[in-house]
């Protein structure tokens with residue numbers, strides 16, 4: 001008996017993905033996308049009006065990916081236009097300007113706006129987030145350092161890249177890592193591959209504590225006790241923080257400085273408590 005042997009095609013089907021850009025106005029979202037897709041930089045600021053849409057094709061391993069890019073306007077005025085576009089995204093490029101602290105502090109607000117539109121945290125967990133610390137070419141005006149940015153991103157399980165749309169630094173590497181993580185996620189049944197605590201080597205509690213210490217207004221606040229607290233209370237709070245942040249145990253960026261700051265805060269408070 002004769003058999004017809006048909007050659008099986010091993011090519012995987014092309015993936016279609018939707019990605020969006022988020023972040024304050026003027027941080028460089030459109031320029032980063034333009035640098036990647038058109039290999040050029042436009043120094044003049046042309047605010048995005050509502051949304052810009054573009055399509056690009058990329059290759060990740062043996063897979064062709066068709067990427068639909070929705071570049072959002074950062075200005076609050078466009079909220080009504082933006083909020084239609086959050087749903088069904090597989091990836092988010094979250095951008096801030098390293099020379100504008102406000103734009104870094106606004107990242108939580110952007111996540112909040114998105115979560116509100118997505119309906120729940122569970123829906124956010126099936127999206128790949130990549131944080132771009134942009135405009136690193138402007139070294140003299142930089143106010144948010146790498147440790148701080150990386151800490152914010154990695155403690156949430158997000159990827160972190162330093163980029164300059166002006167020079168191109170980091171932009172291709174960032175998009176490559178981004179599309180590769182999205183492909184992994186799609187091939188993993190829509191679950192975001194676990195990044196956080198195991199691979200970054202520190203816990204969210206440690207990361208949050210470092211950030212809280214950095215932003216504390218005085219020594220009482222740093223130790224998390226009320227002004228005028230008793231000696232024993234100060235020591236108790238100190239011991240808790242020391243265990244959490246001790247350099248032998250904690251590798252969260254900035255933890256060494258935070259640990260030293262806590263030691264100094266305790267010393268100065270105890271000097272003044274009878």
Ligand code: GTP
Pocket residue numbers: 023024025026027028029030031032042043044045046047048049072073074075134135136137138163164165166167
């Ligand atoms: P909206 O569309 O209003 O939300 O702003 P955006 O985030 O898309 O900003 P855009 O990409 O339009 O860039 C804002 C300004 O920053 C422009 O004048 C850009 O030329 C400039 N810019 C963007 N990226 C960089 C960068 O990496 N380095 C420098 N030096 N300037 C940049």
Ligand code: MG
Pocket residue numbers: 029030031046047048071072073074
């Ligand atoms: Mg724009």
